[in-house]
Amino acid sequence: xxMPSTTPENPAEATSGGRASADGPASADGRAPTEGPAPxxxxxxxxxxxxxxYVVRAPxxxxxxxxxxxxxAVDEISLAIAPGEAVGFVGANGAGKSTTIKMMTGxxxxxxxxxxxxxxxxxxxxxHLAREIGVVFGQRSQLWWDLPLRDSYRILGSMHRLTDRRRxxxxxxxxxxxxxxxxxxxxxxxxxxxxxxxxxxAAALLHSPRLVVLDEPTIGLDMVSKEGxxxxxxxxxxxxxxxxxxxxxxxNDVERLCERIVVVNSGTVAYDGALxxxxxxxxxxxxxxxxxxxxxxxxxxxxxxxxxxxEADGIRHRIRFAGAELTVPTLLSAISSEADVxxxxxxxxxxxxxxxxxxxxxxxxxxx
Amino acid sequence: MVATLxxxxxxxxxxxxxxxxxxVAGQVLIVATEFLELWVILSQxxxxxxxxxxxxxxxxxxxxxxxxxxDLLFGEIDNLSSYIRSGKLETLMIRPVPLLLxxxxxxxxxxxxxxxxxxxxxxxxxxxxxxxxxxxSALALAVLAPLAGALLFGALFTMAGALQFxxxxxxxxxxxxxxxxxxxxxxxxxxFALPMRAFFxxxxxxxxxxxxxTLALLEMPGPALVPSWxxxxxxxxxxxxWIVAGLLxxxxxxxxxxxxx
Numbered sequence: 001x002x003m004p005s006t007t008p009e010n011p012a013e014a015t016s017g018g019r020a021s022a023d024g025p026a027s028a029d030g031r032a033p034t035e036g037p038a039p040x041x042x043x044x045x046x047x048x049x050x051x052x053x054y055v056v057r058a059p060x061x062x063x064x065x066x067x068x069x070x071x072x073a074v075d076e077i078s079l080a081i082a083p084g085e086a087v088g089f090v091g092a093n094g095a096g097k098s099t100t101i102k103m104m105t106g107x108x109x110x111x112x113x114x115x116x117x118x119x120x121x122x123x124x125x126x127x128h129l130a131r132e133i134g135v136v137f138g139q140r141s142q143l144w145w146d147l148p149l150r151d152s153y154r155i156l157g158s159m160h161r162l163t164d165r166r167r168x169x170x171x172x173x174x175x176x177x178x179x180x181x182x183x184x185x186x187x188x189x190x191x192x193x194x195x196x197x198x199x200x201x202a203a204a205l206l207h208s209p210r211l212v213v214l215d216e217p218t219i220g221l222d223m224v225s226k227e228g229x230x231x232x233x234x235x236x237x238x239x240x241x242x243x244x245x246x247x248x249x250x251x252n253d254v255e256r257l258c259e260r261i262v263v264v265n266s267g268t269v270a271y272d273g274a275l276x277x278x279x280x281x282x283x284x285x286x287x288x289x290x291x292x293x294x295x296x297x298x299x300x301x302x303x304x305x306x307x308x309x310x311e312a313d314g315i316r317h318r319i320r321f322a323g324a325e326l327t328v329p330t331l332l333s334a335i336s337s338e339a340d341v342x343x344x345x346x347x348x349x350x351x352x353x354x355x356x357x358x359x360x361x362x363x364x365x366x367x368x
Numbered sequence: 369m370v371a372t373l374x375x376x377x378x379x380x381x382x383x384x385x386x387x388x389x390x391x392v393a394g395q396v397l398i399v400a401t402e403f404l405e406l407w408v409i410l411s412q413x414x415x416x417x418x419x420x421x422x423x424x425x426x427x428x429x430x431x432x433x434x435x436x437x438x439d440l441l442f443g444e445i446d447n448l449s450s451y452i453r454s455g456k457l458e459t460l461m462i463r464p465v466p467l468l469l470x471x472x473x474x475x476x477x478x479x480x481x482x483x484x485x486x487x488x489x490x491x492x493x494x495x496x497x498x499x500x501x502x503x504x505s506a507l508a509l510a511v512l513a514p515l516a517g518a519l520l521f522g523a524l525f526t527m528a529g530a531l532q533f534x535x536x537x538x539x540x541x542x543x544x545x546x547x548x549x550x551x552x553x554x555x556x557x558x559x560f561a562l563p564m565r566a567f568f569x570x571x572x573x574x575x576x577x578x579x580x581x582t583l584a585l586l587e588m589p590g591p592a593l594v595p596s597w598x599x600x601x602x603x604x605x606x607x608x609x610w611i612v613a614g615l616l617x618x619x620x621x622x623x624x625x626x627x628x629x
Contacts, residue, residue: 102458106625107458109625123625131464159463
C-alpha cells in the first residue's frame with residue numbers, strides 16, 4: 001500500500017460532505033428515530049486533525065541498542081458525526097481504525113489534534129464517557145467467563161448504576177431482540193461464537209448508550225448470525241435514535257447498518273460521504289448473475305459499459321455493469337422484457353478493491 | 369456494586385468445588401511447610417532474633433494472616449501485565465468503574481482463604497501460649513494488626529501492579545517486593561542486619577506488619593530501629609504507602625493511555 005502524496009480531499013471538505021448525508025438519520029430505511037434522549041447540539045463525535053504516533057524499538061542487526069522508530073498510526077483525521085448518524089469506518093488492516101476507536105473511548109491519548117466525544121474530552125473524562133458509550137471489541141470479550149451470561153448483565157447493571165427495574169426492562173428487550181433466552185443461564189465459556197457475540201452486543205447496549213461503537217462486531221460469524229445481529233442493531237437504533245460508529249471488514253455490515261461511509265487508509269481519511277453515492281462515484285463494476293428459464297444467446301442490455309457473457313448454453317448470464325450508470329432494477333426490467341429470470345445473484349466489490357480504486361482512480365468523495 | 373462484584377466471584381468459584389478444595393489444601397500445605405522450616409531452625413538454636421518458638425509463631429501467624437487477607441483482596445493487581453498483554457485492560461477501561469476496583473474483584477481467589485485460616489489459627493494459638501495478656505489496648509492492637517498488615521500488603525500489590533505499566537514483563541521483579549515482604553514480615557525482624565532492617569521498616573515497611581505488633585502485644589523490647597511502640601505504626605504506614613501506591617497507579621494509567629497497547 002503506497003501513501004499518496006496528497007489526500008484526495010482535504011479533511012474539512014470531506015467532513016462537510018459527510019454531514020450533508022446526515023440530514024435525515026435513519027432515513028435510508030424510511031424510519032425516523034422515535035424516542036431516545038434529545039440529541040445534544042453539535043456533533044456526537046468531533047475529531048480535528050487527530051494524530052497518533054507509536055514508538056517502536058526495532059532491533060538493528062549487528063548493533064546492541066535497538067533503534068527507536070516512530071510509526072504514525074493515525075495521521076490528521078478530521079471527522080464530525082452528528083447525533084443519530086450511522087457511520088461505517090472501513091479500511092484495510094493497519095489503516096488506523098482501532099487506534100481511532102481507542103482515542104475516542106479514552107484508552108489512548110492523541111499525539112496531536114483534538115477530539116470531543118459527546119462533548120467530553122475522552123481521556124480525562126473516560127469514566128463519565130463510559131456511562132454514555134457502548135463499545136463492542138469484536139476480538140475481546142467483556143463478559144465474565146465462568147459465570148452464567150445472565151450474571152454478566154447483573155454486574156454490568158450495577159456498574160452502570162441501573163435500577164433493577166430499568167435493567168430488567170432493558171434486558172428483556174435485548175434478550176428478545178437478540179434471542180439470548182436459550183443460553184442466558186449458561187456460563188459464557190460454553191457459548192458458541194455467535195451466541196457470545198450477541199451476548200457482547202447486549203452487554204454494550206444494556207445501559208442504553210447514546211453512542212454505540214462497534215469494532216468488528218461480526219468477525220467470524222456465519223451469515224445467519226450476522227444477519228440477526230444486524231437486524232437487531234437496526235431496530236434498536238430506530239427505537240432509540242442512537243449514533244452508531246462501526247468498523248468492519250464486511251461491506252455488508254456497512255450496507256445494512258450505515259448511511260455514511262468513511263474510508264481510512266494509512267491513517268488518513270480517503271473517502272467520506274453518503275454510502276449510496278460511494279459506489280457510483282467509484283464506478284466500480286458490479287456483477288449480476290442471472291439464470292434464465294429458457295436459453296437466450298445474447299441479451300440486449302442498456303448502459304455503455306455493460307458487458308454480458310453467457311454460460312451454460314445461454315441459461316446463465318454474467319453481466320458486469322457500472323453502478324454509476326445503471327441501477328439493478330433498470331437492468332432487471334430490461335432483462336425480463338427479453339426472458340424469464342429464474343434466479344439471480346449480485347456481487348459487490350470488496351472493501352479492499354474499493355479502497356485501492358479510490359487511490360488509483362483518484363475518486364472524489366460523495367458530494368463531488 | 370462492590371458487593372455484586374465480589375459476590376459474583378465467590379459464586380463463580382463455588383461452581384468448581386473440587387479444584388477449590390485442592391487449591392485450599394495446597395495453600396495450607398505451603399503455610400505449614402514454611403512454618404516447619406522456622407521450627408527446624410528454632411529446634412537447633414533455641415531462639416531466633418531473641419524470640420522463642422511460640423513468639424516466632426505469633427509473628428508468623430500474624431504475617432500469614434495479613435498476607436492472606438491482602439492477597440485475597442488485592443492479589444490480582446500484580447497480575448496486571450497479563451491484562452495488558454491480552455488487551456483485557458481495554459475492556460475494563462470502557463466501564464465507568466475505577467480500574468483498581470475492577471481488577472481486584474476480577475479474580476477473588478477463594479483458595480487464598482487457606483492461608484488466612486491457617487494464619488488465624490496459628491496467630492490465636494501462639495498468642496495464648498506466648499503469654500498474651502488481653503488488656504483492652506492490647507486486644508485492640510491484636511485485631512487491628514492483621515487488618516493494617518493486609519492494607520500494607522494491598523498497597524504493595526498495587527505498587528507491584530503499577531510498575532508493570534512500565535515493565536510489561538516486570539511481574540517477577542514486582543513480586544520481589546510483595547512476596548519478599550511476606551518473607552520478611554513472617555520472620556522476627558531482629559535477625560536482619562541493620563541496613564536491611566532499616567530498608568524493610570522505613571522503605572518497605574514489612575517489619576511493621578507482624579514483627580513490630582508482636583513485640584507490642586507480648587510487651588517485649590525491640591531491637592534498634594524497631595521500638596515496641598512501632599507496633600502501632602502499621603496503620604499510619606499503610607495510609608502512607610497507599611498514597612504512594614495510588615499516585616504510582618495513576619501515573620501508570622497515564623503512561624498506558626500515552627503509550628498504548
